[in-house]
Every structure is written in structure tokens, then in C-alpha cells.
Amino acid sequence: EAQVTQNPRYLITVTGKKLTVTCSQNMNHEYMSWYRQDPGLGLRQIYYSMNVEVTDKGDVPEGYKVSRKEKRNFPLILESPSPNQTSLYFCASSPNTGGAYEQYFGPGTRLTVT
């Protein structure tokens, strides 16, 4: 089954404790992206990757890191989480056909930083 998977689905952590949210897709998509969704602010792009070893900042990259060492995986790293990073996070991938970037989303990771 074609899908985007994220782990963990739920995470409660404390300020400053490094964490990684994994994202994997089995559709051989080149484009992958991370978003956060907050009430009243909608979905905002954190980082995206056009292909292996190619990453770039989205609208809200501060406090986050990513890497793209393999085509299928795009982990999101929070080196020192803070309470303002409490949010619902989505990973997405896209075949990028004709530049349309139709995206397929994972199920989400709900992160709480206390």
C-alpha cells in the first residue's frame, strides 16, 4: 500500500530534550516536506527537500533540522525543543509531476513540549 508513515504518532517531552520524528514514504517520491499545524495559523511549511541531499527552509524553520540521506526517509529533528513547538506535525511527499507538487500526507505526530 502506497503510504507516508510517521513515528511516533504522539509524543510528550520536556524542554531541551532532543527528539527526532521519523518520516518514510514508499512511493519513490522526490519531494518531501514537513509542516506544522496550529489553531488559527493553519498548515505552515517547516522544511522541504527536492531530492536526496537537497533540503531548503520553508516558512517556519527556526528550531528545526532535517536531513535527506535516502530518498524514502526525511526525519525532523528538534535539537532543543521548547513549548512553542507544541503542535501537530505532518510529513508529506510528492511525485512533483509538472511542478504541481500534489502532496500525500502522513497521519500526523502530535507533539507536546512541557
Add this chain to the structure above:
Amino acid sequence: TQLLEQSPQFLSIQEGENLTVYCNSSSVFSSLQWYRQEPGEGPVLLVTVVTGGEVKKLKRLTFQFGDARKDSSLHITAAQPGDTGLYLCAGAPRNYGQNFVFGPGTRLSVLP
């Protein structure tokens, strides 16, 4: 300031009614997409519109892309409770790299 604005923000209607939601921008988009999101889940792609003036139909849903490629609309005919959800428009604005932006969404509730 949002690159994509959506209206209305909330909409509650009875089953069988028709409705239209709007997505507007001052920027030109190469294409726009519509997604539907249900609580606790990721957005699901409904359609992509690419050509200015394009109209696409998906069963009871009709999508239109403005001639100037700055706006789009979604019309639902004879809404059903299963249409309930958050409708999001999204795209990559020209002159914005490959950054992808979403509108704030229209939350639709269809009452039986």
C-alpha cells in the same frame, strides 16, 4: 499576512444544500490544489487545477481556477454529512521557490 485567503472560515448547512467556498491570493500560482482534512488525520488531495479558467468536476464537487490564476473556488452540490471536514487550498506561488503554502481552510459542517 497569508498568501492564500479562504472564505468563509466556517460554514454550517443542512444536507441537500449547495455551497461555494473561495480561495484568493494576490500572487499568481502555477497550480492550485484542494485538500480535505478530517479531525486527527492528514489532508487528502481532492484535485489540482493547472490552467487559468479550468473547471474540474469530481462527482458533486466542482473546482474552478481563475483566469488570472490567483483564485479558485470549490462548489458542492447537494451536500451530504460525509462532506463534513476542513477544506484547504494550497499551492506553490510563482517567484516563491518551491515553498508550498496552504490557506487557513474552510470548516464545513453538513447537518443531517
